[in-house]
Amino acid sequence: MRILTIRRMFTLAAIGVAYVHGKRRGELTLASITDTLNYLWSSTADRFGAGDRAQHRTPPRTGTINPTSTPTANGLTGDRMRRPHDA
Numbered sequence: 001m002r003i004l005t006i007r008r009m010f011t012l013a014a015i016g017v018a019y020v021h022g023k024r025r026g027e028l029t030l031a032s033i034t035d036t037l038n039y040l041w042s043s044t045a046d047r048f049g050a051g052d053r054a055q056h057r058t059p060p061r062t063g064t065i066n067p068t069s070t071p072t073a074n075g076l077t078g079d080r081m082r083r084p085h086d087a
Helices: 006-023 030-048
Strands: none
């Protein structure tokens, strides 16, 4: 087999999903195929240890806009810090 192109990889992945779907006795519905894809994703993540990782937490926002300030003509509030101009 020559170089694996995207089309060949997609075809092999579709054959693999169809094989696993048949082994799991899945129905030919979108919900059942989605369930098979979720099963494959979670089993692959468990196999590679990606399911045990801690969830990435985003830091809380510190700069909040004052809700009592009035918006300007462009829709932004006037209490934002201005960018310094080099003059």
